[in-house]
Amino acid sequence: MSAPARSIKMKLYNSLTRQKEDFVPKDPQNVGMYTCGPTVYHFAHIGNLRSYIMEDILDRYIRYSGYNLKRVMNITDVGHLTSDGDTGEDKMLKGAKREHKSVMDIAAFYTKAFFEDCEKLNIRRPDVVEPATNCIGQFIKAIKTLEQKGYAYQAGGNVYFDTSKLEKYYVFNDFTEEDLAVGVREGVEEDSNKKNKADFVLWFTKSKFDDQELKWNSPWGVGYPGWHIECSCISMKHLGEHLDIHCGGIDNAFPHHTNEIAQSEAIIGHKWCDFWFHVHHLNTGSGKMSKSSGEFLTVSLLDEKGYDPLAYRFFCLQSHYRKTLVFTWENLDNAANAYSKLVAKVASLKKDGEIEKTAFELCRSAFCEALDNDLNTSLAVTALYDVFKADTNDATKLALIEDFDSVLALGLIEGAKKLSAMKAEENVGKAWVEDLIAKRAMAKAEKDYATADAIRKELLENNIVLQDTPNGTKWTVKM
Ligand code: AMP
Numbered sequence: 014m015s016a017p018a019r020s021i022k023m024k025l026y027n028s029l030t031r032q033k034e035d036f037v038p039k040d041p042q043n044v045g046m047y048t049c050g051p052t053v054y055h056f057a058h059i060g061n062l063r064s065y066i067m068e069d070i071l072d073r074y075i076r077y078s079g080y081n082l083k084r085v086m087n088i089t090d091v092g093h094l095t096s097d098g099d100t101g102e103d104k105m106l107k108g109a110k111r112e113h114k115s116v117m118d119i120a121a122f123y124t125k126a127f128f129e130d131c132e133k134l135n136i137r138r139p140d141v142v143e144p145a146t147n148c149i150g151q152f153i154k155a156i157k158t159l160e161q162k163g164y165a166y167q168a169g170g171n172v173y174f175d176t177s178k179l180e181k182y183y184v185f186n187d188f189t190e191e192d193l194a195v196g197v198r199e200g201v202e203e204d205s206n207k208k209n210k211a212d213f214v215l216w217f218t219k220s221k222f223d224d225q226e227l228k229w230n231s232p233w234g235v236g237y238p239g240w241h242i243e244c245s246c247i248s249m250k251h252l253g254e255h256l257d258i259h260c261g262g263i264d265n266a267f268p269h270h271t272n273e274i275a276q277s278e279a280i281i282g283h284k285w286c287d288f289w290f291h292v293h294h295l296n297t298g299s300g301k302m303s304k305s306s307g308e309f310l311t312v313s314l315l316d317e318k319g320y321d322p323l324a325y326r327f328f329c330l331q332s333h334y335r336k337t338l339v340f341t342w343e344n345l346d347n348a349a350n351a352y353s354k355l356v357a358k359v360a361s362l363k364k365d366g367e368i369e370k371t372a373f374e375l376c377r378s379a380f381c382e383a384l385d386n387d388l389n390t391s392l393a394v395t396a397l398y399d400v401f402k403a404d405t406n407d408a409t410k411l412a413l414i415e416d417f418d419s420v421l422a423l424g425l426i427e428g429a430k431k432l433s434a435m436k437a438e439e440n441v442g443k444a445w446v447e448d449l450i451a452k453r454a455m456a457k458a459e460k461d462y463a464t465a466d467a468i469r470k471e472l473l474e475n476n477i478v479l480q481d482t483p484n485g486t487k488w489t490v491k492m
């Protein structure tokens with residue numbers, strides 16, 4: 014049963030206004046969403062993937078609500094330095110050196126790995142995925158425009174954005190200066206070429222790393238773009254001069270998103286993006302999980318340890334995206350157990366009878382109410398559990414679960430089908446063993462010991478061990 018149209022009343026927290034607002038896109042038939050993609054110098058860790066899981070829920074829920082969404086994501090394969098404050102080494106070069114490969118090989122390898130992880134976590138691939146190195150021409154054009162409009166200056170060989178030309182630079186200013194410094198990660202050094210502390214690089218020509226592998230000709234000399242300009246340009250290339258919603262992890266709010274807004278609005282001369290959706294961090298006991306610390310967990314590692322990646326998705330959905338989530342193995346174990354039980358509950362439902370419309374709508378309204386309230390996934394999961402208790406038939410319950418799972422994407426129907434198939438296989442196996450034991454008993458009764466022995470041998474070859482007792486033959490599976 015496809016979900017009937019509903020009146021849309023979704024409220025979302027907007028980091029720009031620091032309040033929950035009605036999410037009202039300009040054109041419901043043409044909603045634009047931009048997501049900062051991964052910097053592909055290493056595997057994504059499960060912290061990065063928390064952000065992508067929650068953004069995926071937002072993507073799916075916007076579509077579920079009846080909007081026509083186009084979602085764009087960049088792949089950062091150049092320009093993201095080890096410090097977000099324009100100093101340090103290009104992360105891609107660092108990755109290439111670590112693995113003795115070329116930057117483009119590193120980018121191709123980790124981009125593929127990223128989407129493989131996303132697939133395991135049921136994260137939809139955005140409609141457009143664009144590597145930064147595809148768009149150098151667009152970056153140069155945008156920087157030229159900034160220069161013509163008086164927002165850019167050259168100093169020490171680099172091109173900088175002049176933040177003093179803006180009326181307001183710190184747009185997400187519920188952060189204190191100290192909070193903002195969190196975004197400027199390790200190894201921050203003062204750049205003496207900058208006119209103002211907050212100015213940032215649009216184009217690098219002077220790199221203290223002469224071995225920078227990827228360089229392009231530009232009006233300012235051979236060099237490479239800054240990280241922030243790529244997101245402004247890739248978004249505008251595919252979504253035009255107005256953006257409905259922009260997503261990213263909270264560490265991207267400053268300086269990355271602050272700089273994106275500064276450049277984009279300076280280029281187009283009007284407001285660029287209405288909504289800013291920031292996902293808070295996944296922390297370990299010792300703080301934020303980060304690639305640069307070298308100590309991080311990947312989806313492959315969870316896989317190797319025997320966790321279903323979707324149990325990690327379930328773990329993330331149990332907490333609100335605007336709260337820090339602490340990872341411990343114990344928390345993951347609890348989520349993994351609850352997830353398998355949930356799949357088993359779904360598997361126990363039988364497809365009987367007709368879907369009861371009133372019951373369906375009642376349960377669905379609780380689910381939508383949860384997600385309409387700033388994407389409260391943990392309450393949406395509660396609404397899912399309430400389906401099992403609802404006063405309706407199994408067919409309606411199954412239809413509801415399928416409907417909710419088009420947003421939650423926990424693979425519940427598929428998981429339940431697999432579980433039922435495994436159980437059926439087990440039952441067929443049992444019937445086969447018991448049939449052979451009966452044939453063996455008959456052979457023994459007829460003193461046909463050769464057949465009886467052959468049956469015992471055949472079962473043993475299939476790891477089934479027989480034990481004859483006064484109460485009949487018992488069997489066990491050899492471990
Ligand atoms: P990166 O690959 O470093 O460019 O980051 C990709 C995305 O992951 C960005 O949206 C970051 O803000 C986000 N991110 C980074 N670390 C974490 C974390 N520990 N928890 C949640 N999101 C994160």
Ligand code: ZN
Pocket residue numbers: 048049050244269
């Ligand atoms: Zn970005």
